[in-house]
Amino acid sequence: MKILLVSVNASYMHTNIAVRDLKNYADKYFENIGEKPLIELAEFTINQPVGQVLRGIASYGADWIQFSTYIWNAEYVTKLLPEIKKVLPDCILGAGGPEFAYGAEKYLSSISDLDFVVFGEGELTFCDMIEKSGGEAKNLLPRLKDIQGLYYRNAQNAVEFSGNRKLIENLDDIPFPYPEILTGEADADHKIYYYESSRGCPFSCAYCLSSVEKRVRFKSLERTCSEIQIFLDHDINLVKFVDRTYNLDEDRYIGIWKYILAHHNGKTMFHFEIEAEYLSQKALSFLQNVPAGVMQFEMGVQSANKKTLAAINRSTNTEELSSKIKGIPRTIHQHLDLIAGLPYEDLESFGRSFDFVMDLRPDALQLGFLKILGGTVMEKYASEHGWKWMESPVYETFSTPYLSFDDIAFLKDIETVTDAYWNKGTFERTMSYVFRFTSPWAFFCSLVEYGRKVNAFSQARKESYWFELISSFIIEEKCQLLEKALDKKLIYDLLRYDFVRAGKKGNFPAWYTHNYSKENHRKLLDENGLLENSRIGFSITEYEEFDYDVSAEKPEERKGHRSLLIRYK
Known part of the structure; x- marks a missing residue:
């Protein structure tokens, strides 16, 4: 009997600890009694086409396939389950995890190819199922009622629960x-x-x-x-x-x-x-x-x-x-x-x-x-x-x-600008200054209202777009919330500093004024010991001139021409 434990993760970078715990616990349990079953793991992502994942699952030729489910993969798994028995008609299909476990009756009633759902911790239930199968997956279905921790269909096709299973104490x-x-x-x-x-x-x-x-x-x-x-x-x-x-x-x-x-x-x-x-x-x-x-x-x-x-x-x-x-x-x-x-x-x-x-x-x-x-x-x-x-x-x-539906939609846009202007850290100098004069909530609300006027939230945007949006909002629209700010030129300097710090630029957008001197750039490279190989020195740095000391904690207190060499990793 071959058992396949499947996880469909949110992205490639995620790992699924649940299927690993099931396999490792069962391997240890049956190794101790000398009857170790063949259990394999398969991990996919919700970004893969269903057909590709189906081919991957089918390649294992498993007799028993069991999924780990959560709210982020439930829709995907629901689409996938009926397709599996078209290519593996004799396998039994199960699922566990919080989504199917707490919606077991719904999923068993709506997915006829789903044979059982594990409720709660799965390790002990999984081992019990393997034991009662006697090494043959086809023997398992008539015995589900005798295994605690399972939802299953009875002879009348009604969903039943076999009862809670004790927890692992140690x-x-x-x-x-x-x-x-x-x-x-x-x-x-x-x-x-x-x-x-x-x-x-x-x-x-x-x-x-x-x-x-x-x-x-x-x-x-x-x-x-x-x-x-x-x-x-x-x-x-x-x-x-x-x-x-x-x-x-x-x-x-x-x-x-x-x-x-x-x-x-x-x-x-x-x-x-x-x-x-x-x-x-x-x-x-x-x-x-x-x-x-x-x-x-x-x-x-x-x-x-x-x-x-x-x-x-x-x-x-x-x-x-x-x-x-x-x-x-x-x-x-x-x-x-x-x-x-x-x-x-x-x-x-x-x-x-x-x-x-x-x-x-x-x-x-x-x-x-x-x-x-x-x-x-x-x-x-x-x-x-x-x-x-x-x-x-x-x-x-x-x-x-x-909150109305429109209010929720507004908060979705607040989420977008919060992520763009705060969470990513790209606008750290600009936002730190701006938030000394207005509350973050008030500022982001005003920015969302402006962004909606210019159709900012209609599609996914690159980082450069968010610089353009806030530049036009603060500088061109003359954001009223920042009337107490000492100098709009300082905000513009901070915005340029954040932009140039974010990475080496091949070219500069229309909103950005690049105050550049190759001679002064070379001079700063020399002062920082980066002129031995000038090609590399120029490629890993940028030169910019500002009207304020943009790196200071309170840049408004340090006005005056500043030449900076920005070094990239």
Whole structure:
């Protein structure tokens, strides 16, 4: 019997830890009893044509095919499943993961070729299924009712559930998920490797499926550190902890950080999802010693409206949250999350939440839109209180009693300009100056209104376009929000500086005035020891002249002709 575990990822850079855990756990389990089954993994992306993925799956000739599903791949998998049995008519088809698990009845009722859905943790259920199949996939279907943790169809074609299965108590029993790293087959520089050191979440956020399993189980500190060392030894570029809330046990989570800091290889970045409000003073003190390039934090603010936070079962202590985030050193890359579409939050309230987050100056503000997930408290609340949302994945909110569909569309454009002008970091000098005179929310709202007039959001845009848009908005339209700014020429200088810093230019657009002197360029190359090979020196640098010291913290205080040599990597 050949079993194929399939993941369809959002992009090439993602890895799927779920299918690896199933395979590795089963390999270990059956190796101990001397009957190791043939289990293979296949990873694809939602960007590949369905026909290409179908050919890839068919090439394995598997008897049993099982998919890992999430909201981002559910539509793709739903299209793919009926095609598989056309080319592999005798195989059995199953799925697991949060999307199909919490929508099992819907998917089993609508996809006749789907034979079963795994609910909850899959490792023990997967092993039980293999045992009860007796090594023959065709024997499995009549025995599904005897295997806990499954949705299946009974003899009358009605969907039934076999009952909840017990959880794995000791997470150390789960093998390291990436044997390909150990064998040197990993793509260390281009893939994100997800890592799990705990399961469960003690919080009760109304919109989140993680709150369903409140009991938290941990891998031991010793085991976690030994696996971290594997990532370090093999120079993996980015490791993302998928623990729903990393900072729960102070001794443990600081212990992991201490190990990373003591053994860091100068390359690997570790990503953690943090509840910042619950960071201890001991943790904040430790973080002061973390250099750049070691850790990045994702922290969910979601809203600054206390009534909203109470409605979704989150802490309302925004003062404590703000204080803790400000206590995290800037050497740690910080992503802060907001969710649009929550209870009691209209555009005015959301604007205050937006400025609350931007006042903390995150490296990125991730603006998400409420997804009404089946099985969450929010699903019932939204149904009873007038929310409208997409009926198919990704279940995103269309409107609420507080936000119209047009309001949501406006926030989509706010998301676009936030990403372009803040999250990418390309406009860092310009935005830092602009936001000293106006709130980020007010500025981006005005920019969106202007952008809509000039059809800025009708298609995907290159980085150069966003420079052109903001240049015309600030300089030509004379943005009223910036009337208090000391000198529009300074903003123009900062904009030119951001543009030229962003990368070597083959030519300069119409809005940009390039103040260039080849003689002065050569002189600065000489002063910086880059003239030995003048061709290379010129190719990796740019020369520009400004009316202000654009690199100063307060450039308005340092007016005067400045010649700068910008060096590119």
